[in-house]
Every structure is written in C-alpha cells, then in structure tokens.
Amino acid sequence: MVVAETNNEIENPLWHGEMHAIKRFFELPADQRPDVKDCLFLATHEPCSLCLSGITRSGFDNFYFLFSHEDSRDSFAIPYDIQILKAVYATPDPEIGTVSPDRPLYNATNQYWTSHNIARMIAGLDRDHRETLLARFDDVNALYADLSAEYQKDKGNKGIPLA
Ligand SMILES: [Zn+2]
Numbered sequence: 001m002v003v004a005e006t007n008n009e010i011e012n013p014l015w016h017g018e019m020h021a022i023k024r025f026f027e028l029p030a031d032q033r034p035d036v037k038d039c040l041f042l043a044t045h046e047p048c049s050l051c052l053s054g055i056t057r058s059g060f061d062n063f064y065f066l067f068s069h070e071d072s073r074d075s076f077a078i079p080y081d082i083q084i085l086k087a088v089y090a091t092p093d094p095e096i097g098t099v100s101p102d103r104p105l106y107n108a109t110n111q112y113w114t115s116h117n118i119a120r121m122i123a124g125l126d127r128d129h130r131e132t133l134l135a136r137f138d139d140v141n142a143l144y145a146d147l148s149a150e151y152q153k154d155k156g157n158k159g160i161p162l163a
Helices: 015-027 049-058 069-075 082-089 120-124 126-155
Strands: 042-045 064-066 114-117
Touching: 015 042, 015 049, 042 069, 049 082, 064 069, 064 120, 064 126, 069 082, 114 120, 120 126
Parallel strands: 042 064, 064 114
Antiparallel strands: none
16 A cells, blocks of 8 residues: 545645545655556545546546445435536537436446446355455445544534534
8 A cells, every 4th residue: 555545624625535535646756666557556435537637637547435325314414425426517419408316426337447346246146256345345344334424413513514
C-alpha cells in the first residue's frame, strides 16, 4: 500500500477520501512513489463527480469501490453524489428533450479509466469464492456502517456543505 487516507471534509470540503488520498500521494517525493498506472485505486464509496475528476486528472487508470452510489444514498445518508451527477452532468438528449431515468450516471469504462464495482465482481464468482468473499464483504459492511453512523452523528454541527 502506498497511501491510505480518509475523508477530511472538516479541514476542507474538497478532501473527500479519494481527493485526500490523491493529495497525499502526490506529496510523496516523485522518485519514491510508483507510477499511477501501476496502482490500484480503492475507494470505499463509488467516487462522486469531484473524485471522478480527481482520479481522471491524476492519471489513475482504474478504481475499485465497495459501495455504489445507490448504497451511499440508501445506507449511508449520502444523497448528493447522485443528485449532483444528475443535476450537473445529465444533459437532456437533444433528440427527445429529456434525460432517460435509466441513463448511467457516468461512463464506467472510458478512455481514462475503468470503474470496478467489487460487489458485482463478487457476484460473478463461482459459488465457493462468492460465499467466502460475501461473508468478508458483510463483515466490512457492518464495521463500516458503525463508522458511518459515528461520522454522520459527529459531522452535524461542523458546517460542512453537502457532506
Ligand atoms: Zn468524492
């Protein structure tokens, strides 16, 4: 592991976990950090629009995440990622004048990177591997849910916009 970071929105609303990790990565001396193309970028939550751009601009060609945007909205009280992607980036199709509700929120595979949803990767495995990793995923999910509840409880009076 080269860098492990966490959300630091109390210091700066732009320091989402991914952005903070990218900041710390590039603070390492250039001759002491690997090429971004040799790195796996792991995020707890599917990156938001800010972090998608940060990953793109930093040159990473992949990212892996545990919780989808829908999980973030439904299980972790983070509705803004989907709301911002829809409000800012989902331009209406000029042919029909509306945005299809089934339209993906971003291109999961594009010229810059490939997005990997770990839960979907696990679902595609054979039964033995799937069951082993699902049990692990459930453990991580339970632990993370506790941490998230603590964060949600604590952030309330810190004045962080859209956190
Ligand atoms: Zn983000």
